[in-house]
Amino acid sequence: xxxxxxxxxxxxxxxxxxxxxxxxxxxxxxxxxxxxxxxxxxxxxxxxxxxxxxxxxxxxxxxxxxxxxxxxxxxxxxxxxxxxxxxxxxxxxxxxxxxxxxxxxxxxxxxxxxxxxxxxxxxxxxxxxxxxxxxxxxxxxxxxxxxxxxxxxxxxxxxxxxxxxxxxxxxxxxxxxxxxxxxxxxxxxxxxxxxxxxxxxxxxxxxxxxxxxxxxxxxxxxxxxxxxxxxxxxxxxxxxxxxxxxxxxxx
Amino acid sequence: xxxxxxxxxxxxxxxxxxxxxxxxxxxxxxxxxxxxxxxxxxxxxxxxxxxxxxxxxxxxxxxxxxxxxxxxxxxxxxxxxxxxxxxxxxxxxxxxxxxxxxxxxxxxxxxxxxxxxxxxxxxxxxxxxxxxxxxxxxxxxxxxxxxxxxxxxxxxxxxxxxxxxxxxxxxxxxxxxxxxxxxxxxxxxxxxxxxxxxxxxxxxxxxxxxxxxxxxxxxxxxxxxxxxxxxxxxxxxxxxxxxxxxxxxxxxxxxxxxxxxxxxxxxxxxxxxxxxxxxxxxxxxxxxxxxxxxxxxxxxxxxxxxxxxxxxxxxxxxxxxxxxxxxxxxxxxxxxxxxxxxxxxxxxxxxxxxxxxxxxxxxxxxxxxxxxxxxxxxxxxxxxxxxxxxxxxxxxxxxxxxx
Numbered sequence: 107x108x109x110x111x112x113x114x115x116x117x118x119x120x121x122x123x124x125x126x127x128x129x130x131x132x133x134x135x136x137x138x139x140x141x142x143x144x145x146x147x148x149x150x151x152x153x154x155x156x157x158x159x160x161x162x163x164x165x166x167x168x169x170x171x172x173x174x175x176x177x178x179x180x181x182x183x184x185x186x187x188x189x190x191x192x193x194x195x196x197x198x199x200x201x202x203x204x205x206x207x208x209x210x211x212x213x214x215x216x217x218x219x220x221x222x223x224x225x226x227x228x229x230x231x232x233x234x235x236x237x238x239x240x241x242x243x244x245x246x247x248x249x250x251x252x253x254x255x256x257x258x259x260x261x262x263x264x265x266x267x268x269x270x271x272x273x274x275x276x277x278x279x280x281x282x283x284x285x286x287x288x289x290x291x292x293x294x295x296x297x298x299x300x301x302x303x304x305x306x307x308x309x310x311x312x313x314x315x316x317x318x319x320x321x322x323x324x325x326x327x328x329x330x331x332x333x334x335x336x337x338x339x340x341x342x343x344x345x346x347x348x349x350x351x352x353x354x355x356x357x
Numbered sequence: 358x359x360x361x362x363x364x365x366x367x368x369x370x371x372x373x374x375x376x377x378x379x380x381x382x383x384x385x386x387x388x389x390x391x392x393x394x395x396x397x398x399x400x401x402x403x404x405x406x407x408x409x410x411x412x413x414x415x416x417x418x419x420x421x422x423x424x425x426x427x428x429x430x431x432x433x434x435x436x437x438x439x440x441x442x443x444x445x446x447x448x449x450x451x452x453x454x455x456x457x458x459x460x461x462x463x464x465x466x467x468x469x470x471x472x473x474x475x476x477x478x479x480x481x482x483x484x485x486x487x488x489x490x491x492x493x494x495x496x497x498x499x500x501x502x503x504x505x506x507x508x509x510x511x512x513x514x515x516x517x518x519x520x521x522x523x524x525x526x527x528x529x530x531x532x533x534x535x536x537x538x539x540x541x542x543x544x545x546x547x548x549x550x551x552x553x554x555x556x557x558x559x560x561x562x563x564x565x566x567x568x569x570x571x572x573x574x575x576x577x578x579x580x581x582x583x584x585x586x587x588x589x590x591x592x593x594x595x596x597x598x599x600x601x602x603x604x605x606x607x608x609x610x611x612x613x614x615x616x617x618x619x620x621x622x623x624x625x626x627x628x629x630x631x632x633x634x635x636x637x638x639x640x641x642x643x644x645x646x647x648x649x650x651x652x653x654x655x656x657x658x659x660x661x662x663x664x665x666x667x668x669x670x671x672x673x674x675x676x677x678x679x680x681x682x683x684x685x686x687x688x689x690x691x692x693x694x695x696x697x698x699x700x701x702x703x704x705x706x707x708x709x710x711x712x713x714x715x716x717x718x719x720x721x722x723x724x725x726x727x728x729x730x731x732x733x734x735x736x737x738x739x740x741x742x743x744x745x746x747x748x749x750x751x752x753x754x755x756x757x758x759x760x
Contacts, residue, residue, distance in 0.1 A: 154716050182718040194709045198731025207727070208717050231731075248717065 107131050108153070108256055108304060112164035115152050122148045124329040126164070130256070133301030135282050137315065137337040138308045140326035141349040146308045147191070149326065150258045153306070154188050155181045168256065187254030189245040191261050195233040201244060202228040208251035215251075222247040223273060238265020239274075246277045257281055259307040263314045275317025278307070284319050312341040327352040361466050365476035368467035376597025376626050379568045381470060384509035384540045386478045389428035391504075397425065397433055403534055404502065410754065411529025411562040412747040413500040419743050421495040422485070427502045428510060429480035440491025440522070443499075446482040446513050456484065459515050463546040463574035463603075471570040475511045475544045482512035482543070487522035487553070496525040496558075496744055501543065503532040503567075509540040516545065518553035518581070525741050526555070530569075531562040538566035547575030549583045551606065556584040558744045560751050563593040565622065571598040579606025579635070584739055585613045587627070588751050592620040592651075599656060601630040604638035612641040616733050616752065619651025619680055628656025628685070633695075636665035644672045645733050648680035657699070658687040664694025674703040675732055 108130040115123035122145045130136055140146045152159040153166060155178040165174045173181055187208075201224070205215045219225040222243045233241060242262055249257060259278060266274055279285040282305045286294060307314060315337060323337030325344075332355040333340070343351065372378050394400060397415040400408075405415045408425075417423055422436040422443040436443040449456045466476050483499050503510055518524045530541060541563075549555045563569060577583045583602060602611045613629035631640040642657040659668040674682035686699040706728050714724035733752045737745070 156712060177721075178712065178715040179718050179720050179724075182716055188716055190713075194707060194713050196710050196713070196728060196731055198734040199727060203727075204717065207714065207719060210718060252717065 107169065109167040110153075110164070111167070113152070113161065113166065114163035115148060116160045116162050117148060117158060122329050123152065126331050128324065128331060130304045130306060132304060133283075134322065135284065135305035135307065135318065135320045136322045136324055137320045138306060138324050138326055139340055139344060144326045145329040146326050147260055150188060150260055150306065150308065153258060154178060154186060182252070182254070185255035186258070187249050187252045187256070188258040189242070189249055189260060189262055191264060193233050193241065193245065195231065197231055197234065199232050200228065201230055201232050204232050204248055205251045208248045213251050218250055219247060221250070222277065239267055239270040242266055242274050243270065246274065246281070249281055250277070255302060256304045256306070259305065261308050261310055263309065263311060271313065272317065275314055278314070279318050282318065312345070315341060325352055327355075361461055361476050364467045365473040368473040369470055369477070371467065371469045371473065373469040373471065373570070373597065375599060376570070377595050377624065379540060379570065379595070381474060381509065381540070385505075385507050386474075386509045386511065388480065389430065389505045389508060391427045391430040391432055394425075394432045397423065407531045407534060407562065408500050408502065408529060410751070411500065411531040412527045412558070412560045412751070413498045413529040417498075419495050420498045421493050422497040424483040424485070424497075424499040425502065426481055426483070426500070426512065428505045428508055431481055434483070436497075438493060440488040441493050441497065441524075442484065442486040442488070443497060444484050446484050446515060447479065449484045449515075456515070459517065459546060459548060460513075463576055464544050464572055468572060471542045472544055472572050474509070475513050475542050475572075478511050479513055480511045482514045484515045485524070485526060486517040487519055487524035489519040490521040492523040493525060496527045496741060499526065499528040501528070501530045501541070503536055503539050503541065505539075506536055507538050509542065511542045512544070514543065514545040515548075516555065516557065517548045518550060518555040520550045521552050522550075523554045524556075525744060527558045527560070527744055527747060529560045529562060532564040532567060536564050539564070540568040541570070543571040543573075545571065545573035547573065547583065547602070549575065549577040549581040551578045552580040553578075554582045554739070556586070556740055556744065558586040558740070558747065559588065560747065561587075561589040561593070561596075562591050563589070563596075565592045566594045569593055569596040569598070571600070573598070573600040575600070575602035575611070577602060577604050577606065577609040577611055580608045581606060581610070582739065583611045584737065585611070585629070586737060586740070586748065587613070587615040588748055589625065589627075590616065590618040590751055590754070592623050593625065594622065595624045597626040599628045599630060601632070603632045603634060604640065605634050606638075607635045608637040609635060610639045613643070614735055614737055615644045616735070616748070617644070617646045617653055617655070619646070619648045619653040621650030621680070623651035625651065626654040626656070628658065630658040630660070631668065632660045632662065633666040633668055634662050636663055638666050640668040642670045643735055645735060646672070646674040646682050647729065647732070648674065648676045648682050649678050650680045652681045654683045654685065656685045656687070658689070659697055660689040660691065661695035661697050662691050664692055666695050668695075668697045670699035672699070672701040673732070675729070676703065676705055677729070
């Protein structure tokens with residue numbers, strides 16, 4: 107379980123997250139909506155542990171452990187993983203190597219890459235000249251290798267062409283144990299109840315909702331979590347009346 | 358010979374154009390004799406270990422020939438393959454008339470006091486030659502080893518890839534574990550003839566108080582390829598070299614790669630200069646330098662003399678733990694129709710790259726090491742796998758020291 111209690115975060119001198127309370131239980135996936143600059147990415151980066159996001163109040167608890175000031179690599183070790191929107195290029199570090207780093211050693215890199223239709227990129231420097239869709243596939247490939255319990259997705263559909271959107275959507279579903287497949291031994295309901303993976307997905311366009319089911323939607327507005335509801339309902343509301351409506355609830 | 362001696366005598370006090378001036382009299386030049394060794398595996402384990410670090414394997418596994426010199430004496434010299442000659446240069450000067458067509462024909466004996474010394478007080482060196490059309494499958498290894506404290510080791514090497522041949526050489530210069538202070542003067546002349554291919558990978562493994570003054574010039578004929586790799590990741594007091602290559606035939610290609618790590622107290626002034634003198638010739642100089650507290654000057658100079666040539670220079674530096682990197686890339690286009698470019702960058706490890714790796718589970722130190730190793734892993738097309746492995750090993754060894 108991820109528990110965020112009264113979290114306050116500064117970036118530089120600016121207060122960017124204000125008294126955030128959020129709870130994601132095992133098996134749950136939440137979708138995070140909000141206009142540009144509302145603090146969505148900051149929330150993900152803070153959960154992952156980026157040092158420039160300074161926690162000035164509150165705490166983050168994951169699997170019962172207070173991780174508020176834990177180094178990033180230890181958070182990764184505890185089972186938190188992130189798919190970035192714009193990860194950096196590292197010259198000379200191959201995609202294959204990144205997959206191995208994520209998996210901490212033994213992994214069938216080729217087979218995993220084939221699943222993401224990414225085999226031909228394994229020998230390329232990570233993120234060097236990758237298109238938007240290629241970056242997303244690379245990020246998901248790394249998450250597959252890491253197999254974390256809490257998965258953070260920063261706009262997984264942005265910059266992805268139509269051809270790849272279903273591949274990406276379905277892969278996220280799989281990572282979150284939300285893909286539906288016939289199973290002889292267990293009912294879908296049982297499988298659903300056995301889900302352990304937790305997800306927090308930032309979306310701008312809502313397209314990802316066509317592929318990934320979610321339990322809750324959250325709206326972040328100017329650093330404040332303003333409402334929690336059915337993700338589809340929130341999306342429809344925002345589409346029709348816009349984020350201006352959120353101002354009312356933010357105050 | 359008398360002419361050479363006279364010229365050398367005149368240049369005896371001539372300071373080099375670049376680099377700190379070395380007082381030659383502060384080093385002994387007397388010959389130090391070591392017995393010839395038939396079976397290299399009988400060498401002391403400690404020496405073998407040092408040689409391996411410089412890419413020279415006493416068991417000669419996957420090697421087609423070996424030359425080992427300790428101080429001023431030849432320990433071993435032989436070729437395992439037809440079409441390949443490996444011999445000490447003093448022997449060649451005595452027995453082979455053809456050597457006169459190559460000896461001091463590219464490097465001027467009066468270049469400076471170091472070349473003069475290599476003429477006036479020669480301590481051998483190697484001649485490696487691939488006969489016309491022969492393909493030397495495994496690399497030839499050559500090791501110039503320094504054991505005697507305070508010695509000036511003066512060698513002259515000649516490498517010839519005859520027409521249509523293919524030759525790969527790995528040469529390691531190393532010092533015994535106990536050695537602190539010494540001087541290495543090495544003259545090398547490279548001849549790559551028509552349609553021949555030569556790769557020359559040099560790994561230096563020096564000591565803290567070593568002075569190193571290589572002087573080398575290469576010449577590549579029509580359709581020839583010269584790959585020149587230089588790796589120096591260990592401390593050295595002062596290293597200065599500016600190897601030059603002349604592309605004198607249509608379609609001749611030269612590529613220089615260097616990987617340097619400057620440790621505290623080390624001064625490295627390393628460059629490469631390539632003259633492109635015929636159409637369709639190509640040149641590339643790529644340098645990766647890391648300052649770990651030392652001072653590095655990374656030079657590169659490309660001279661395009663005719664239309665239709667293509668040349669690129671790339672110099673990237675990382676300052677890890679203090680020290681300095683001075684990148685001096687130069688391009689000289691002398692006519693219309695040349696295509697030349699360079700890029701140079703000196704910086705630090707980007708924080709966002711470290712954090713990216715940390716979010717995948719690496720500690721900060723592991724992330725830094727991964728980035729450094731990536732920085733030093735330059736793709737070298739045409740280099741045999743064994744040599745790639747030697748370079749990777751040198752890199753892996755050095756980042757243990759750096760962290």
